[in-house]
Each structure stands twice: as C-alpha cells, then as structure tokens.
Amino acid sequence: MARNVSTRRKLAVTAVAWTIGILIFFPILWTFLTSFKTEAQAIASPPAFLFFDWTTENYFEVQSRSNYFKHFLNSVVVSFGSTLLGLIVAIPAAWAMAFAPTKRTKDVLMWMLSTKMMPPVGVLVPMYLMFRNSGLLDTRTGLVIVLTLINLPIIIWMLYTYFKEIPGEILEAARMDGASLSKEIIYVLTPMAIPGIASTLLLNIILAWNEAFWTLNLSAAKAAPLTAFIASYSSPEGLFYAKLSAASTMAIAPILILGWFSQKQLVRGLTFGAVK
C-alpha cells in the first residue's frame, strides 16, 4: 500500500520535474532546432518544431561568410592558454600554502580572493589604454594575459581546497618506506593531485570560454573569440535566425559537454569551497 502511494508520488514528481527541466532547457533546444532550418522556416508562423526540411547549410554558410573557424580557434587558444598559464603559476603557490602553511597563509588566500571582487569597469580605462599603447589590443596574447589574471584567484583557491584534502601522513609513510623525493612526487603526490588539477582545469576553461567583458572590450575582428564574434550578430542584415543559431550551437556545444561532466566541481569552484 505504502509502496503504491510512493510510486504514484514518484511519477507525479517525475512529470513536474521533467516539464520544468524541458522548459528551462527549451531556449537551447530551440536554438539547436533552428540551426537546421532554412531562414524562411526559422521565422515561419506557426513555428515548425520538428517537421521541417532539415538542412545543414547554415553551418557551412557561417563558416564561408565569416570564417567561423578562426574565431573558434581564438576561443580555444585564449581559454586553454589562459588556463594552462594560470595553472603553471598557481600549482606551486597552492601547493606551498596547503602543505607548508604559515600564520599568514589565510590572509594571503583571502587577499587573493578579494582581487576577484574588483568590478572590471574599475580598471577598464587603464587596461584599454595600456593595451592600445603596447599593441596588445585585439591580440590573443593580450586576452590570454587578462584572462589568466582574472581567473588566477579561482585557480589558486580551487587547487588549494583540493590539495588540502591530500593527507600529509601518506607522505611521511612513503618517506619512512625509503622513497626519495622524486619518487615521492611521481608515485605518491601526482596521482593524488591530478583529479583536483583536472577539475580546476575544466572549470577554468568553461569560465574563460564564456568570459564576455574583457573579450568584448579588448578584441575586434582579428582576435575576437566566439563571445565577441556572436555579439556581432546583434546588428544583422537580412534574414539571420538560422545562421545565428548555427553559430551559437557550435559556440556552446563544447562547453555544454564539458560542463555536464563537471557539475560537482562547478559548485565547489564557484563558491570557493564554501559549499561542497
């Protein structure tokens, strides 16, 4: 009897949750569907949901008209470049703070975090002028530098919370068993640190990929990553819904997939370990 009620309840919850889930997801689904329509079908009224002539021409059109792949590559270079650079700088720092903490470690960590609180417009003017004067405006190098700096605090914090969970006793045990320092690092520390580093990498690529203040303000035609490229669709000429959808689908698909794999790390990274 009780089981019967709970199955019915489960079915009701399932129905409500799926409905809401699909509603929230709908704009993305709609973008995906529209990307396979012709421009005429894309604005047809009543709108066609599934029964239209599926075509992939928008994807080719977007590439041939505006060299989509160049901007995709910019996004890849900028997000991976800034994340890797950030990791190289952050791993030693987080390591030292997790395993050799001093009285001031906490203050240093908090101060690093506080740099993240600075609103970007506070430094927009000098950054723009410095970039202009040094020829960094509209270069991938410039974007990599800025994105490394804005995400560095998050990288350090995430790594720190992961490294903190590696038990120090294990190192001592390895040392007692006669492991040399290099062996200790290769066989004991690295395998335990890699999951944390991988999660940090993943989250930061997502953040850098979607960053849309500095990429919009510091890049133009040449170095524009996808965020800035898509923004150029805000003042379109002629029919463009299907092409906008195709460009958007390609821009968000890789990150959607990465993000779905790293849901848990997302929470941890975005709350600086305050919610686990």
Add this chain to the structure above:
Amino acid sequence: MATLHTRSAARLMIAPSVLLLLAWMIVPLAMTIYFSLLRYNLLMPGMEEFAGLSNYTYFLTDPAFFQAIFNTLAIVLGVLFITVIGGIALSLLLDQPMFGQGIVRILVIAPFLIMPTVAALVWKNMFMNPVNGLFAWLAKLVGLQPFDFLANAPLFSIILIVAWQWLPFATLILLTALQSLDEEQKEAAQMDGAGAWSRFFYLVLPHLSRAITVVILIQTIFLLSVFAEILVTTNGGPGTQSTNLTFLVYAQALLQFDVGGASAGGIIAVILANIVAFFLMRMIGKTLEA
C-alpha cells in the same frame, strides 16, 4: 618539520602568484584613480590637465548616473529575487526521488554554461522579437497583441534573461547543500509529527541559510557587472532606460572617449562592489576556519 629551508622554498613558490595579482590590483587601479582626477579626452590628446574632483561631481550630478544606479540595483535585486526563490523551489523538487533525475539536472544546469552573448541574442531574437519571436506567436495564439519586450520593458527583459542564466547556479548550489542534510533528522522530525511546512521552515530552511547567503553574495558580485547582455540586446537604451553602472562607464570611456569621467565612474563602481565584497569575504573567511 617545517625547516627554514622549506619555508623559504614555500615563499618562492607563492611569490609569482602574489606579485602578479599585486600588479594586477595596484597598477591599473592606481591609474584609474589618477585619470579620474584629470580632464582627459582621447579626442583631444595633449590637453590633459588636473581637474580635481570635477569628474566626480560631473558623474554624481549626471541624471544618467542615478538612472544607472537604479538600474544596477534593479538588475541585482530582480535577478536575486527570481533565482533565490526559484532556486529553492527547484532544488527541493530535484531532491525528490524521480525517474531520470540525472537528465533533469543536466537540463536545468545547461543555461549557466551558455556564453552571455549567445543567451542574450537567442532571447532577443527568437523569443522576444515582436514580429518573429515565439512569445509574439504565443500572444497571437491566445488573441493578444504581441508585446515588444526590449522596447517597452527593456530592464525587465534583461532581468529575465540574466535570471535564466543564473537560476541554474542557485539551484545547483542549493541542491548540493540539500543533499548534505541528514536523512535521519528529516525522519525524526516526521516521526515527531512535523508537517511538510514546518519541516521546511524549521529544518530545511535553516540548513540552507548558509548556502543561500553564499548564492546571494556571489551572484551580487557578478550581477553588479552585467555587461554583455545589455550590449547585445538594448545597448543601454532606449535612452538610458537599461544602462547600468558598468555599461555607463563603458559608454563614457569607449564611446565618448572621456577617460577622466569614465575613471571616476569606475572608482564609484569599485567602492560599491567593495561594500558587497566585505560581507562575502567574512562569510568565506569563516569557512576557512572551520
């Protein structure tokens, strides 16, 4: 074990990060403060002169500034209201046993992973457009006049778009917090005859309070700086109806080339953000001790 040797090694390992962030914090910010005291327009090079606090008085007496402050607060509070209430409701729903929970979670999280320019343009064109948008079609279906969202209610439309992006964030964090609630505690409350409502108010909500605070503070930091969504939808207009502080400073700097005025606006934005940051840091600082 921490010998002098390891300690200096540790310092060496931390130094690059500290120096980089120090440079990033101090150099541009000092320049902004310096510029904010100058009369300096990029269209008139070589005419820079000391202007005292006149940029600040200009900015603080500009009617657009008050509109921008109002809009900034409206966006922050509007989005917070929708995402916190919606996030609590959604996380409670997703915490129930159901079929295909993992898939629903994925569907709900997705908007957070979309880049802001894509989210804003998709909403602007394919949903809110008064001629070709889905909302217009729905309105006509039930016999209503299509509503031109971005022309007639620009701020509300932007709040809606930004809330759609941030609802998953609130939901995800609150759901994570909910799942750490002790199952036995819930059962005990149930055995003692506590109804669903009192269980929610006396057990679940207090347990969530910490996560809710974190959601509010972190979202506020990001929402104070909403930019891309405004740039690609309304461009701050009509007039300055949807201009927030970030967008106002951007327009002053890169559209009017008024370096001095924009810098003063930037400093005001920094001060506002600092007030929020103060509380956030205290929250996170407490976690660090725990």
